[in-house]
Amino acid sequence: MSDFIYILAGLVKLIILIFFKQVNTLDDLQFQPFSIMELLNKNTVDPLFLYPLSLINIFELGYFLILAWLLVGVINETNGERPVKFGKSLQLVTTSYGSGLLLWVVLVMFITLNLN
Amino acid sequence: MRKYYKGIIIAIISVIGGFLTYQVIEGYNEKKEAEKNVQVLPDISFNSISGSPVNLHDFDQTLPLIIVYFHPECEHCRYEAQEIGQNADAFNHCQLVMVTPDDSLQRVENFCSDYHLWELDNCEVLLDTKNRFQKVFGKAIIPSVYIYATNRKLITHFLGETKSEAIINATNNTFTKH
Numbered sequence: 297m298s299d300f301i302y303i304l305a306g307l308v309k310l311i312i313l314i315f316f317k318q319v320n321t322l323d324d325l326q327f328q329p330f331s332i333m334e335l336l337n338k339n340t341v342d343p344l345f346l347y348p349l350s351l352i353n354i355f356e357l358g359y360f361l362i363l364a365w366l367l368v369g370v371i372n373e374t375n376g377e378r379p380v381k382f383g384k385s386l387q388l389v390t391t392s393y394g395s396g397l398l399l400w401v402v403l404v405m406f407i408t409l410n411l412n
Numbered sequence: 413m414r415k416y417y418k419g420i421i422i423a424i425i426s427v428i429g430g431f432l433t434y435q436v437i438e439g440y441n442e443k444k445e446a447e448k449n450v451q452v453l454p455d456i457s458f459n460s461i462s463g464s465p466v467n468l469h470d471f472d473q474t475l476p477l478i479i480v481y482f483h484p485e486c487e488h489c490r491y492e493a494q495e496i497g498q499n500a501d502a503f504n505h506c507q508l509v510m511v512t513p514d515d516s517l518q519r520v521e522n523f524c525s526d527y528h529l530w531e532l533d534n535c536e537v538l539l540d541t542k543n544r545f546q547k548v549f550g551k552a553i554i555p556s557v558y559i560y561a562t563n564r565k566l567i568t569h570f571l572g573e574t575k576s577e578a579i580i581n582a583t584n585n586t587f588t589k590h
Binding site: 342395402409 | 429
């Protein structure tokens with residue numbers, strides 16, 4: 297269910313591309329709305345950091361929060377005797393999904409560095 | 413038993429993550445170091461076709477220096493050499509140095525003949541038999557172009573296939589930038 301936020305991210309990107317952004321080159325398509333990268337000048341940032349900075353965005357943050365929120369319901373449904381709170385669920389998401397994401401980012405940086 | 417497997421999986425992931433992180437930091441530092449090194453023409457020698465060593469500083473200091481890193485078997489390099497050959501007159505005011513890591517002399521000679529590079533007086537083809545170019549210039553992709561002004565400071569560099577117009581424009585700027 298929480299994956300739907302990425303569809304929303306895609307829709308927002310599509311709307312921005314259609315109505316608010318002029319696309320001249322393929323490079324113009326490579327942006328992530330509401331990310332830290334959008335606050336910086338792309339030309340001054342090392343290509344190595346483009347992906348990590350694009351990944352820090354509102355939708356990714358929303359995914360963490362929604363996943364943790366939905367997980368509270370699932371855990372409490374199966375384990376009613378020891379209900380968990382949102383904070384504990386968020387901690388679980390951060391250690392599992394967060395560490396996987398971190399490993400993925402490092403892998404992408406490694407590939408970027410060796411292919412460039 | 414479950415805890416044992418969990419520990420092994422965490423250890424494997426940590427080792428992979430640690431290795432990748434180390435490689436990224438190391439590679440980034442090397443890249444930055446190389447970027448710093450090439451700001452001024454590095455003191456580096458390659459072999460000429462005849463086998464004698466030629467230093468990049470040996471060329472006429474009154475002309476801008478264009479270093480093209482290429483490989484005869486690379487399709488993009490063929491296009492670039494063709495562009496240079498066709499626009500030879502536009503490069504008259506600079507010194508062209510073509511550096512290749514290819515170890516086949518025959519292939520390099522054929523390449524130069526095919527694109528009439530021998531006919532250019534201001535073009536020198538050098539062999540990087542010990543792969544020193546990439547050590548000094550960083551992970552230069554093939555083809556790469558480095559343009560130095562007459563004071564041997566880097567004006568600009570292009571990674572990948574580059575149109576001759578872009579190179580000519582950059583060399584024209586060298587006269588105003590130093």
